[in-house]
């Protein structure tokens with residue numbers, strides 16, 4: 534009887550220390566041959582990747598599955614991929630709760646004027662501000678997927694009016710749901726704080742532009758935690774500087790790291806973080822990827838498979 538061939542897994546993740554990933558994957562899949570990819574490496578069955586070079590896919594033409602160690606696959610889908618490989622994104626894997634805590638803190642910090650309060654205290658001033666009405670701060674969440682739905686739910690627990698916008702129709706208790714391009718204007722007009730959790734696709738690039746952002750309530754606030762290329766940066770700056778919008782919290786940028794001379798660095802109305810709102814958690818991600826590789830080997834279906842034509 535023929536011995537079943539050993540499953541080969543190749544790991545090719547930029548800006549990622551490989552050793553703990555290789556050790557974790559090996560512990561989770563002891564029967565597999567798991568190696569760091571090198572040019573000329575033997576053909577593998579599965580790839581675990583983040584921002585691999587095109588050469589990786591040009592050589593690894595027999596991959597059955599490509600596991601992206603992030604939720605967003607926009608960069609991956611710009612590469613020529615092996616035609617028969619399924620592309621799998623991280624499906625929460627500990628990111629949803631991080632995104633919920635990040636967005637809730639940004640909304641609450643804005644709503645409660647905590648930055649102004651901290652500045653007053655720094656200046657030795659014990660001052661109170663008139664409490665604002667939660668009902669005056671409807672929060673619109675663009676994207677009601679794995680992360681957006683969790684964020685919308687978390688915001689509703691703080692009793693903000695929450696609206697959501699997705700590609701297909703949704704029904705989430707407590708969230709006013711909109712969908713499709715035909716309902717985008719209504720969604721924006723009813724939002725004061727706008728949270729972006731869309732994937733970056735040809736349909737969503739530059740969606741945070743002057744025209745759309747001008748539909749928010751006067752004094753609107755923008756929280757971009759998805760991708761930098763969703764936002765037309767000059768439009769945001771102009772709208773804040775004119776007073777039409779009150780500010781923004783930005784975690785992602787068109788160029789990362791943010792260039793040293795970028796106007797965002799010193800802008801008093803903009804709070805910045807370095808693409809850190811929801812980090813990939815190694816142990817959770819390895820457990821999810823290993824379970825999915827075993828499911829695929831058994832011929833079972835898995836969640837988180839990317840539809841390349843849709844772009845996410």
Ligand code: NDP
Nearest residue numbers: 604605676677678679680699700701732736758759810811
């Ligand atoms: P999902 O694929 O689970 O959800 C995407 C959501 O966007 C879905 O609700 C989808 O609609 C909606 N959508 C897609 N295209 C459109 C469109 N054209 N118009 C309206 N709605 C649209 O993704 P995740 O929630 O897991 O992640 C979202 C993004 O967050 C990632 O793609 C990534 O870019 C970003 N991200 C950022 C991180 C950070 O640290 N800053 C960390 C992790 C992710 P439908 O439900 O109808 O399909």
Ligand code: OXD
Nearest residue numbers: 602603604605811813
């Ligand atoms: C992701 C990210 O897509 O970290 O997971 O941005």
